[in-house]
Amino acid sequence: MIELLRLCGYEEKEIASDLPRVERAFSKLGITAEDIERAKQRLNKYYDMELKGVRKILRLCIQELVNWTLAKEEGKTKFIYAFMATGFFDALGYVVLSKSKEVYVGDLCSLHQLILGSIFDKIVPILEAAENKWLKAGAVAHCGNVKALVGLITLDLVPKPDLLVNSGVLCETAPKSVNLLHEFYDIPTCCYDTCQDRDIREYPEATKRIADLLLKSSRRLIHMIEEIVGFKITDDMVREANEARKQLGKALDNLQNLVSSSDPLVISANHQSLWIQLLFLPLSKDRLPEALDAVNTLHEELQERVNKRVGVVEKGAPRIVAILPSHYTDPSLDHIVGEMGMALVSTDMFFPVSDLGDIEDPYEKLSVEGVQTSIHNSLARRVVSITEGCKKLKVDGVLDRFHIGCRTVTADALMIKDAITKELGIPVLLVERDDFDPRVCNHEQYKKSLEVFKSMLTSER
Amino acid sequence: MQEERLTAHLRDRPEQLREAKKQGVKIIGSLLGNYVPEEIIWASGAVPICLAHGGSSDMAEAALSVVPHVICPFARAQISERLLKKDPYYTLIDMLVAPITCQHLRKISEIWEHWEHNDDIEMFKLGIPHKYNGDFELEYYTDRLRVMKDKLQAFTGNAITDEKISEAIELYNKMRGLLKKISLLRRAPDTPLSALDFIRLNHASFYADPVFMVDFLDSVYQELREKQQVNKGDMPRLLLIGPNMGYGDYKVLELVETVGGEIVIEELCEGVRYYWQDIENKGDLFQSLAKGYLADRLPCAFMRDSAKTRLDFALKLITDFNVSGVIWYELLNCETYDSESYFFAQKMGERNIPILILESSYGTADAGPLKTRLEAFIEIVKGGIAQ
Numbered sequence: 137m138i139e140l141l142r143l144c145g146y147e148e149k150e151i152a153s154d155l156p157r158v159e160r161a162f163s164k165l166g167i168t169a170e171d172i173e174r175a176k177q178r179l180n181k182y183y184d185m186e187l188k189g190v191r192k193i194l195r196l197c198i199q200e201l202v203n204w205t206l207a208k209e210e211g212k213t214k215f216i217y218a219f220m221a222t223g224f225f226d227a228l229g230y231v232v233l234s235k236s237k238e239v240y241v242g243d244l245c246s247l248h249q250l251i252l253g254s255i256f257d258k259i260v261p262i263l264e265a266a267e268n269k270w271l272k273a274g275a276v277a278h279c280g281n282v283k284a285l286v287g288l289i290t291l292d293l294v295p296k297p298d299l300l301v302n303s304g305v306l307c308e309t310a311p312k313s314v315n316l317l318h319e320f321y322d323i324p325t326c327c328y329d330t331c332q333d334r335d336i337r338e339y340p341e342a343t344k345r346i347a348d349l350l351l352k353s354s355r356r357l358i359h360m361i362e363e364i365v366g367f368k369i370t371d372d373m374v375r376e377a378n379e380a381r382k383q384l385g386k387a388l389d390n391l392q393n394l395v396s397s398s399d400p401l402v403i404s405a406n407h408q409s410l411w412i413q414l415l416f417l418p419l420s421k422d423r424l425p426e427a428l429d430a431v432n433t434l435h436e437e438l439q440e441r442v443n444k445r446v447g448v449v450e451k452g453a454p455r456i457v458a459i460l461p462s463h464y465t466d467p468s469l470d471h472i473v474g475e476m477g478m479a480l481v482s483t484d485m486f487f488p489v490s491d492l493g494d495i496e497d498p499y500e501k502l503s504v505e506g507v508q509t510s511i512h513n514s515l516a517r518r519v520v521s522i523t524e525g526c527k528k529l530k531v532d533g534v535l536d537r538f539h540i541g542c543r544t545v546t547a548d549a550l551m552i553k554d555a556i557t558k559e560l561g562i563p564v565l566l567v568e569r570d571d572f573d574p575r576v577c578n579h580e581q582y583k584k585s586l587e588v589f590k591s592m593l594t595s596e597r
Numbered sequence: 598m599q600e601e602r603l604t605a606h607l608r609d610r611p612e613q614l615r616e617a618k619k620q621g622v623k624i625i626g627s628l629l630g631n632y633v634p635e636e637i638i639w640a641s642g643a644v645p646i647c648l649a650h651g652g653s654s655d656m657a658e659a660a661l662s663v664v665p666h667v668i669c670p671f672a673r674a675q676i677s678e679r680l681l682k683k684d685p686y687y688t689l690i691d692m693l694v695a696p697i698t699c700q701h702l703r704k705i706s707e708i709w710e711h712w713e714h715n716d717d718i719e720m721f722k723l724g725i726p727h728k729y730n731g732d733f734e735l736e737y738y739t740d741r742l743r744v745m746k747d748k749l750q751a752f753t754g755n756a757i758t759d760e761k762i763s764e765a766i767e768l769y770n771k772m773r774g775l776l777k778k779i780s781l782l783r784r785a786p787d788t789p790l791s792a793l794d795f796i797r798l799n800h801a802s803f804y805a806d807p808v809f810m811v812d813f814l815d816s817v818y819q820e821l822r823e824k825q826q827v828n829k830g831d832m833p834r835l836l837l838i839g840p841n842m843g844y845g846d847y848k849v850l851e852l853v854e855t856v857g858g859e860i861v862i863e864e865l866c867e868g869v870r871y872y873w874q875d876i877e878n879k880g881d882l883f884q885s886l887a888k889g890y891l892a893d894r895l896p897c898a899f900m901r902d903s904a905k906t907r908l909d910f911a912l913k914l915i916t917d918f919n920v921s922g923v924i925w926y927e928l929l930n931c932e933t934y935d936s937e938s939y940f941f942a943q944k945m946g947e948r949n950i951p952i953l954i955l956e957s958s959y960g961t962a963d964a965g966p967l968k969t970r971l972e973a974f975i976e977i978v979k980g981g982i983a984q
Contacts, residue, residue: 270939276930276956277667304727308699308899309932311727315904316940327901331724331737333697336710349726352733515707540667543932547664547704551711568665 137162140172143179144198145191158198161205165293167256175255182254182467183410184403184448189434193410194255196426200417201251204242208295212240214364215295219244219285220310221303221328224354224502226415230377232365233420239365242294245284246416246464249572250409253465262287263573270316279541280572281464282313289317297323298364301357304329305350305512306544326360328353330507336516340492343507351503374498380424384414387431389486394438396482396529399455400447402438405480406470409462453479454593457526458535459552460511460545461485466574469582473535476586478593480535484510484518487525515548519555526560532593537567540576563592599817603801606809611685613806617644618689623753626690626718628675628702629803629841630897631871632725633694634886636765637742639807640757641749646686647803648693649867650678651843657959663708669928670959671843672701676708686804692719692752694745699899699933721748728901729891739887746883759882766878766885768807775814776802776872779821783861784918787826792837792860793850799867800844833978834861836914838941839926840898840934841866848964849926849955849971856972862918864911870895898933904940911941915950922951922978929958951978 137159141151162172184190207215216232216239218225229241253259266283267273269290288294300318304311304327311327318325330350334342358369388411395403411434414427441447456473461483463469473480487510495501510518526534534556538549553564565585570576614624623643627633631647638645650656651671659681660673668676678687695706710720724741726734746757776799782789798817802810835853837860842850853860863869876889895910896903914920923945927934938954945952953974955967 270936272935272939276932276935278932278935304901307932308727309936311901312898312904312933312936315902316936318902319904319940320943325902327728329727329734329901331697331726331741332703333722333724333741335720335722346724349733349737353728353731356731356733514710515704516711519711538665540665543668543700543704543930547668547700547708549665550663551708 137172140176141198143176143185143191145188145195154199154202157206158202161202164205165201165252166261167258171256171258174257178255178257178467182406182471184407187403187434187437189430189432189437190407190410192426192430192433193414196417196423196430197247197250197413201247204240204247204294207240212238212295214239215297216241216299216301216361216364217244217294217297218242218301219314220281220306221301224303224328224506225301226419227374227377227381227498227502228358228361228369229418230381230420230424231369231373232361233418234422235367235373236365240295241418243416243418244294245281245288245572246413248288248293249281249284249464250413253572253574254409254467257574259284259465259573260575262291262293263575265291271313277540277570279307279309279539280570280576281541282310284572285310286313286317289321289323296321299360300325302327303506305332305506307542309541324360326357328357332512332514334514334517336514339517343492343504347500347503347507350506351499354499354503371498374502378498378501380421381419384419384424384428384431387428387435388412388414391431391435391438392482392486394435394442396486398438398442398447398481399479400445400451400453401449401474401479401481402441402447404448404471404474405458406462406467408470408483409464409467412461448474449477449479453477454532454590455479455481455530456533456535456593457481457529457531458483458537459522459549460537460539460571463569463574464572466577468579469569469577472583473586476583476590478586478590481529481531482525484522484525487521511545515551518548519552522552523556523559526556526562531562533563533565533589535567535589536564537569539571540568541570541572563589565589599813599820602816603798603805603813606805606813607801610804610806611689614644614646614685614689618691623691624689625692625694625749626686627694628696628705629671629843630696630698630702630725630866632696632698632890633723634742634876634890635807636762636769636876636886637746637749637757638694639765639768640761641746641753642755643749643753645807646690648675648678648686648690649800649803649841649844650674650684650686651841652846652848652959654959654961664704667930668704669701669930670957671841671928672705674843674959675705679709679712690718692721694721694723696723696725698725698897699931701931719752721745726891727899729894729896729903735887735892738891739883742883742887762882762886763878766876766882768811770875770878771811772802772807772814773872773875775811775818779814779818780862780869780872782818782821785826786919787829788859788861789821789824789826791850791854792863793847793854796842796847796850796863796865796867799871803844803867829859831979832857832859833922833975834859834918834920835978836860836911836918836920836923837863837865837926838911838923839863839865840928840931842926846957846959849924849957849967852964852968852971853924856968856975858922858971858975858978860924861920862914864895864907864914866897869914870897898937904937907937908941908944912948922953922974924974925952925954927954927956929956
């Protein structure tokens with residue numbers, strides 16, 4: 137255990153003081169000595185553990201997982217969780233955590249997916265717990281992320297929430313499971329929503345229209361949260377949270393831009409899910425600077441690699457963009473891309489869709505941001521955004537991986553491939569997987585497909 | 598006699614529509630789910646057609662060149678119909694009003710939209726708020742209906758007045774009322790028509806001239822009311838629950854009849870959710886339409902916080918129609934119905950009501966096993982033993 141904590145950037149003093157808590161939390165999560173050995177191997181195999189920034193992020197994540205797991209016994213009395221409600225909810229989390237000592241706010245399930253999945257390789261029992269409820273395994277292809285939510289709650293791996301918040305902007309399956317958690321476990325829930333009825337000809341005005349519905353819907357949520365936390369959440373508080381988190385967002389953008397433009401690629405693509413994690417962590421006013429420091433440290437280290445022309449693939453390696461972020465529980469899938477000599481430089485989630493300029497109202501700002509990224513948009517708009525992004529990054533090919541648990545993105549996959557091939561004339565590899573379930577991918581077949589893909593990329597040059 | 602009248606009307610309907618188009622009348626398609634008020638289309642002088650073809654494995658498979666297999670077979674069938682352009686209804690429409698309901702149906706409209714620039718049809722996306730009982734959401738839907746009106750006015754060149762909408766509401770209330778009256782006849786111990794016949798009537802109303810259909814349904818109602826009832830012995834009375842049953846997707850209905858069961862009421866998109874209540878024909882008619890089509894209607898499973906409401910409604914149907922078993926019919930890869938089936942199975946189990954969960958891919962290979970499962974289920978229901 138001590139070795140693992142050292143590896144993850146814990147100072148000796150911290151280890152001495154935190155070890156009993158970490159042991160208690162890991163025991164609650166069912167982590168054994170064997171799991172710890174496996175975690176060390178996986179960290180050394182898939183992550184750039186020599187980078188201090190990577191270790192700092194991991195340390196923050198482990199600390200937060202421990203805090204969450206022990207929150208009830210350590211005096212937190214109320215629990216508010218978000219599921220697929222990033223952005224809007226994280227700003228509220230900042231407000232609540234900065235002001236209240238009694239309330240714990242957490243964003244399910246990315247932290248658990250990173251630590252229990254990517255690091256410890258222990259996500260499957262959680263998914264299976266959900267499959268024994270209403271998210272059965274098999275042809276229906278329920279989303280692994282929703283399974284993780286249901287598994288974590290039904291296995292009591294997180295304290296039962298006083299409010300479970302969900303956004304239905306992307307799907308119906310998550311709100312349906314949230315509804316069933318309410319029916320079976322009496323968990324109070326709130327879903328904030330909008331309608332995805334933007335016409336390609338209406339951009340960007342239509343974004344304002346659907347963001348306005350999201351805004352109204354989210355103000356209803358604020359009232360529910362205020363009742364639980366016992367204080368009023370003012371616009372100024374949310375504005376302050378937005379400003380504070382904006383720094384983190386900017387730092388992450390800078391980091392991503394550095395990586396995207398590097399040649400040779402300075403860090404393998406699976407690390408993306410690590411730093412993106414910071415957006416999901418419940419960060420209070422006190423904790424945010426630590427996250428910022430971790431990102432800036434990593435940026436400095438990677439900048440040094442750029443300056444020294446040191447990379448994880450050869451200079452001039454084929455550059456590719458991926459559709460959708462890195463896998464949430466299986467780092468090997470993106471790691472292997474680098475091992476095979478391809479530079480996976482970015483994903484479509486970083487491609488801007490439309491710019492509505494500066495927005496004063498803090499809720500409006502969050503609402504617009506909540507419907508802006510690639511996956512929140514219609515197929516026709518995504519095609520435009522992805523092809524423009526590919527042109528800008530001058531990539532040689534696209535790894536069009538689609539998360540079959542999500543009908544929204546899955547339905548677009550073949551059409552996106554078709555559009556890229558026609559418009560840019562570059563190879564596109566389609567990969568079917570579940571972004572949260574390591575079982576839904578044939579690794580051998582994937583490797584063979586990548587070999588063929590690489591040969592296409594090099595022959596096209 | 599009645600059946601022949603309807604068959605002849607539907608046979609001649611594509612030709613009627615072609616003629617109407619020649620006269621400058623617009624044909625406006627919408628997708629199944631009954632969230633698009635036909636009243637607004639009718640009031641614009643256009644002809645509303647609800648596109649509902651389903652049940653064909655060929656059509657479900659043809660779309661696999663465009664979308665992966667996890668998109669439901671009904672949605673894939675709609676993509677194929679537009680891709681192959683073989684069926685007259687899918688080629689005759691001038692505009693599609695696409696309700697943005699579940700992700701599967703949303704993607705039909707997005708794929709059609711993606712093709713639109715090379716195509717000859719207009720598109721209007723009608724956002725259906727998934728929180729069906731919220732104030733803001735009702736306001737949003739009402740606003741979108743007003744935009745739909747503006748779009749239709751511009752497209753058809755005809756003004757949509759309150760008077761015209763009121764007339765249309767009256768017409769469609771008659772249609773809904775007659776479907777409901779016919780459906781309620783099945784509360785009697787010996788039902789005067791089968792579920793297959795009722796669903797066919799319902800499906801016909803999507804394509805037929807509504808004026809003809811109202812007249813036809815009235816005749817059917819009068820005939821059924823006077824019909825001599827036939828004692829059906831111990832045939833178990835069943836409730837069918839599902840998302841939608843496409844026009845042509847009749848395999849399960851036929852098999853249930855074959856194995857000696859009788860579906861006496863259906864809770865489907867094109868079933869009670871459509872005809873159960875009228876639209877109020879006074880005040881702000883757009884608010885009335887929005888309320889009737891969204892807030893007052895039994896929610897579909899994709900709607901937020903809908904499971905309990907839907908269960909309560911199903912339990913009421915079970916009592917009112919003296920049902921002794923439930924057939925849950927879902928389309929393969931429909932996540933919300935699949936999740937909710939577990940909830941219903943638990944809750945029906947607590948009440949000792951047998952429930953059979955069936956999934957359809959529109960494939961033909963499963964007919965044998967399906968029949969065996971239905972036979973076993975009918976035996977269970979007859980024996981009064983819960984699964």
